[in-house]
Amino acid sequence: MLSLRLMRGARPLSLLRRLLVMTASAGTGFLLLAAVGHALGHPQDTSAGLLRLAWCLVPLATAVHLSVEVSRTETGGQSHPGLVVAGLGQAWLPVLAAVSTGVTCLLGSGIALGAFLCFRERLAGSMPLPVAGIATLLVALPLAGAAASLFALRPKRRAATASGLPWGVALIAAGLAVEVYASRWTRPAAGTALPLPGGLGAIAPAVLVGWTLSAAGLVLVGPGLVHFAGRLLAVYRPGAVRLLAGRSLQTRAPRVGRPLGVLCAVASAALAATVLHGSAARPLGPLTGLGAALMLACTTATVCTAAAESALSRHDTAETLEDLAAPGRVLRSAALLRLAAVLIVLAPVTWAVAQLAALPLPH
DSSP: OHHHHHHHTOOHHHHHHHHHHHHHHHHHHHHHHHHHHHHHHOTTOHHHHHHHHHHTHHHHHHHHHHHHHHHHHHHTTOOOHHHHHTTOOGGGHHHHHHHHHHHHHHHHHHHHHHHHHHTHHHHHTTOOOOHHHHHHHHHHHHHHHHHHHHHHTSOOOOOOTTTTHHHHHHHHHHHHHHHHHGGGGSSOOTTTSEEOGGGOOEEOHHHHHHHHHHHHHHHHHHHHHHHHHHHHHTOSSOOHHHHHHHHHHHHHHHHHHHHHHHHHHHHHHHHHHHHHHHHOSSOOOHHHHHHHHHHHHHHHHHHHHHHHHHHHTTHHHHHHHHHTTOOTHHHHHHHHHHHHHHHHHHHHHHHHHHHHHTTTSOO
């Protein structure tokens, strides 16, 4: 009840973030239920239904990541005076955030159930619905989001900036090596290829392993690349604007670097998927398009949420500049420099990983 009261009295920006989480939960829940509906409508092909359900784990992971980022932004690591008066201190903030995340995702799952029932005839035909299975799928995202939020917001020591850079580079190199080596098996033997959703064809399992390793590497190198972009801005006699932008990027690299790394991983996968889409025999299916749009929307919203929270944490810097009578264009110029530096560093890395990932694919 306390979590519901906090959600009802939240600010408009907080409600907007919760609405994004609820929308992501609704879209993911609909994909899960659609996979079950396809399995019910085609009982003779159980492997295809299980494969569709397995591919739904990717948008589910991006939705969970968004919910964790929203929970981290709303808590802010500080106790609220009202909660302290009620006897709920700093230790209870992760619990309340996890419960709020679970309730928000559960509302989205309810919307997904309503949409699935509207399209039931198209997705599942006249087959009876397994109530226990559908209920399990609908609570999967709320439970995962609540557990991930509770784990991410637990008290922990501050990690060093760019600490995962060597491991990330190693994972990317290993993933690309596996993909290039798997190019010999772009046409694997019958029964060994892994079908992709939406009529995108099939790939060797080794290629999927390489993609996974490269994506994990991009996530790990995100903070290090953002920190490197900040150092580039601050080299060779920087002026006030360049120094402000560079130091700000270096300070906030652990906060915004990981979401940017996830966005780079999704973008590189999308670029590689365009190669498959160009060689596919049929157009992209609607559910596959929904899943791809959901992944891009969740990762973009996660980056925007982290960037907005980072901007709020720079109020002290803005007030100091105002006290020094600095013009308002200083902060705007610094923000544009940060954006340009991040794009200059991350865009080539994302493009290069996508191009190398597309090598073993049929063109």
